[in-house]
Amino acid sequence: MDNKLIDVKNLKTYFYTDAGVVKAVDDVSFSIEQGKTLGIVGESGCGKSITSLSIMQLVETPPGKIAGGEILYRGENLLEKTPDEMRKIRGKKIAMIFQEPMTSLNPVFTVGQQIIEAIMIHEAGISRQQAREKAIDMLRMVKIPLPEKRIDEYPHQLSGGMRQRVMIAMSLCCNPELLICDEPTTALDVTIQAQILELINELKQKTGASIMMITHDLGVIAEVADDVMVMYAGKVVEQGTTDEIFDSPMHPYTEGLMNCIPRLEDEVEELHVIKGMVPSFDSMPDGCAFCPRCEYAKPVCGKSMPELIEKDGRKIRCFKYTDQWKEEV
Ligand SMILES: Nc1ncnc2c1ncn2[C@@H]1O[C@H](COP(=O)(O)OP(=O)(O)OP(=O)(O)O)[C@@H](O)[C@H]1O
Ligand SMILES: [Mg+2]
Numbered sequence: 602m603d604n605k606l607i608d609v610k611n612l613k614t615y616f617y618t619d620a621g622v623v624k625a626v627d628d629v630s631f632s633i634e635q636g637k638t639l640g641i642v643g644e645s646g647c648g649k650s651i652t653s654l655s656i657m658q659l660v661e662t663p664p665g666k667i668a669g670g671e672i673l674y675r676g677e678n679l680l681e682k683t684p685d686e687m688r689k690i691r692g693k694k695i696a697m698i699f700q701e702p703m704t705s706l707n708p709v710f711t712v713g714q715q716i717i718e719a720i721m722i723h724e725a726g727i728s729r730q731q732a733r734e735k736a737i738d739m740l741r742m743v744k745i746p747l748p749e750k751r752i753d754e755y756p757h758q759l760s761g762g763m764r765q766r767v768m769i770a771m772s773l774c775c776n777p778e779l780l781i782c783d784e785p786t787t788a789l790d791v792t793i794q795a796q797i798l799e800l801i802n803e804l805k806q807k808t809g810a811s812i813m814m815i816t817h818d819l820g821v822i823a824e825v826a827d828d829v830m831v832m833y834a835g836k837v838v839e840q841g842t843t844d845e846i847f848d849s850p851m852h853p854y855t856e857g858l859m860n861c862i863p864r865l866e867d868e869v870e871e872l873h874v875i876k877g878m879v880p881s882f883d884s885m886p887d888g889c890a891f892c893p894r895c896e897y898a899k900p901v902c903g904k905s906m907p908e909l910i911e912k913d914g915r916k917i918r919c920f921k922y923t924d925q926w927k928e929e930v
Pocket of ligand 2: 649650651700
């Protein structure tokens, strides 16, 4: 039986700017089964946030537009839903913890008004007083000190880390089936970060929710994700199970990301880095987008973009695993 909660097929999200078309998400496909966690990694600007905003249909239009593909949620294409239908899905079935908390918190309402509103929209028959109590419980759960007092404060009165926790409380309060976390813990210190990951894990255990976890922190991915998707310049370059990817990264970019994880036992003083930068969309190389930074690159890599192929049960976009590679010296 098909157990996919979400199945994204050939998603293309483009920005039409004066400088040209920015293919922020370019033919990206992935699925998440019920109760599973998918980790999405890649350097800044690779299209991770735009992938998640596309699912929520919150891409700024114009200049952005979903130019192709399907987003199947329990088999139904979200791209065919009306704005009204989408509003009911957002928050209740699919919730998102945004990279920038102020995106989802309204500065003119108190924290409490916003959480209570969210609870009342999604829980029929609950009274305002009950919703307020539930909101205070949620704030306590995300370790906000003095929740009875904080609930009546405005977002600007809270620190960045606290705002992030308020947003996490808001997204968890309706027990979503799919929780999208876009860098949920970047603004938080490590102790709180561990508590937040624990909360997300609890939601998963308790409700069987699926999680899409976007983070720069590969340690977090190793801890929480079942599968990993590595993105580079809007495209998927490698996809596989977390164990496979961490044990034996196949794409040179994934290998580079893994090498950048500092290890305590390393005696070298300097940290590993991948030399160079992600190319900007107006200066994409002709061939593989990673070619200019790749230590294995051969002439073939500069000529055309490699296809995403299946190899040893995982997906990989690299000439190293093709016949063309063997033919070249
Ligand atoms: N409104 C916009 N207009 C034009 N280009 C945009 C717009 N929003 C995003 N982009 C481009 O889309 C690309 C992908 O952006 P995205 O925010 O998804 O990156 P990301 O992988 O989430 O990066 P980070 O790790 O920094 O959060 C970037 O190159 C960005 O410049
Ligand atoms: Mg982002």
